[in-house]
Amino acid sequence: MNNQQRSAYLQALQYDNSFPIEQAAVDLWLKDLDNPFRWTARPILQFLFAILLHLTWFFKRLPLPQFRAHGVLQWTICWFCKHFVSYEANLLILRHYATESNLLNFLATNSGKTPPELLRLYPKTIADMREDSFVKHDQELFRVFKALGYWDKGNATHANSLNWQAWQPIDMQQFQVKKRWTQVVDFESAHALFMCLFCLLLTREEYRDAINGFNLDQSIALRLSDILATPALAEMAYNKFPLYLVGPWNLGQRFLMHGFFTEYLYAALETKRQSSEAV
Template identity: 25%
Template sequence: MLHKKEYFEQMVNEPRNPSHWHALYLDKSVPFNADAKAAFLYDSSTKSRQFLYPVVKVFARLSIVLMQLFKVLIPNLINAPKMLHKCLYIGMKYFITPEANFVILRHFYLGSEVLRFIKDNVEGAEEIPMNPLKPLSVSDVKDNLFLEHDLNLYNFIINLNKAIEEKGLKIQKKSNPDYSAITTGEIPFSEFRDGWTNFIDLGTAIEVFTPVYQFYLTDNDFWRATNSLQLDEVIGIYAATIMDCPEKLTALNNKHPMIPLPTAGAAFRLLLHGFSTEVLHAMLVQSKKASGNN
């Protein structure tokens, strides 16, 4: 398993040449799992992120725009989610850094726990269907993992709010929230491949994957997937209402969940989406530990 915490904890500060990444790792103003933070910052400090990312971003976003024009004419010509996820699996296993893969798989795992936490703390919501995604290895991506993640988010919000309207349920403060869905320990991921080809950082990988995602899905599926990235604040408000801590939503606010944004910027918003999930889950872990329910 990854141990990048030691890399930052053993780093010696040079007052005349301090490390940006060292400072961010030591800062605790925003809740974040220490292992995930170390992996994310280490991955962000690579040469791939510094030099490859700016070049890839230009061509990837141009590809998205050109593909969008193509799909204006033929929006449903290609619909191959299985092939999409096979490509994602190959890319993740053989070309992405182990730190990036660690962060990606954590995102699906934590997202499922956050949704379950909300459901567990809304009285009368027991019948709302759930489809938890808790991948433990890169091979789990092949089971349409990315697509299922998007569908889970939409279906949860729709089903929860239909139940609120039809059954009179309420999302409200709970004096003793049920934290049983929240994992506080280490997630038992399988070992990630770390060959010489595994050099592409998370940001660059997402820029490459976004047009691939667009190519293999219908225009409607891709549009829906990119719009799902603006629902972080919605989920954050649900959780903060239950915990009665709206002031802690600082790192979760996207301020515009009802306003669609251009698909060309979806890769950057996906990074923010992953960041928001980590922060919200870390808040729940802190609250669970404070309650003594470890």
Template identity: 30%
Template sequence: MKDNILDLSKHDERDPNPWLALFLDDSIPINQTTKLVLMRDNSSRSVRYLLPFIEVGSKITMFFIHIFKFFFPKLINSSKVLHRILAWGLKRFVSPDANLLIFRHFHIGTEILQFIGGNIPNVKVAGDPLKPRNFEDVKDDLFLKHDLNLYNFVIRLNRQLREKNITIGPPEQMNLSMITEDQFDHIDFPDRWTNILDLRSAIELFTPFYQLFLTSNDFIRASNSLQLDETIAIYASQILGTPGHLGLINNKHPMVPVTTYSAAYRLVLHGLAAETLHEVLVKMKLNKNADGVVMPKR
């Protein structure tokens, strides 16, 4: 299937390929490389044969870890060990397509926060840019920092908005200098016979490790951070002056948290939401440059 995802000559009207249909459809803004690898990932053997078993096993394991952490909340807590396990697992067992989607997410997430911070006058929100280039970068608490960045960004931003009595709105001149068109052709992901896990299977397998090696606060905060998709999308819509892309957000209502057992699925939706918003910004930048508008430097 990996080689035939775009083979229209093999289209069978009695048995149409759903992933080919979604790849050809352009109703949702998304990077074309991302769309290709996501459709290949969805059609992989790992999704068909491994994911159903992994999902069940992951939730059962999380249930017992939940009980264990209730009685021994501080017995096993090590973000460093967790991220070494994640780096090792990503490198040896996750497919190149899934790794691309995971690594790319940190880059576009960083750029989206920089876009919001860079387009609100009189506001300066210092952050911790996360743009991993290899598996060694994962070991530096990459996933934990990603979650912390989101909450710290919201807190720092809104503290300044309140102190300075600022309302977010369209700026006089849009700053898109931080938005890139990175296709990730500079990262050579491993493609050995063991690199077979699709994106959702990898997340389902890693989630129990996340729960085990982080404190309860860190794990619950990481799960709840997914619902900040709506918050970040609203900030972006206020800057862009249009709410159109809000319809693409599925992780909503951050003030009403949901169970951590659905974190893996919602994490995939989180990645898709980030990709669609980033593509909207990329197209805006390309259109402005094509019209001869000089983008302000950051």
């Protein structure tokens, strides 16, 4: 579907650059919105999976022995992505690893402290995601925050002397996703299924931490605002107040907004990097 065939609102989105976001991400998202599956099957699937998620959440909170199966979780998600998740959604997932890894590595190398071990979660294929794990993705976020310790904006790198050594610009040509005729499931429908799998195959503490990790978006934005002397970045965070723990209610929207958040801040920082190199 070309832009002229879309609704007036979606046509307007194509040209709205008020928020910092790369055009490649916008194009992938609009293409995912064009997916007929999203407008037919998704409402039903999201309703059913929401019920299943809350039942699973209740089951995992019972005083029973906890179990987890990280390997099964990783293999199942990657298999489903390879065969059933749309080409555009797979590329958005791969981009998300890169955007968040860049933000955390930039934060670590510009904190004014000896940086902890940097993230290496930059998968280029679906198969890579079995190693660059969905589970590890969350745990690496917590590791970096713990390793950096208390934040002191007075020690952070000045905006005029930023360290870009750990930064890896996203090159869409490096991502390799094979197109299949069975890849019909849109991004949000796929995530609705993945939420249930995560809840079942992680321990209750791991899952609780994972779904509350989104709220560190605000902390990341505030710290980057200190480094870049750009207070407006803090407004990019939809998920906020990390001390307030939440459950799986409205998880799909919070996850999606977490993805937009990392895209926004990645684009803002990449623009800053390019402008500094041009000087």
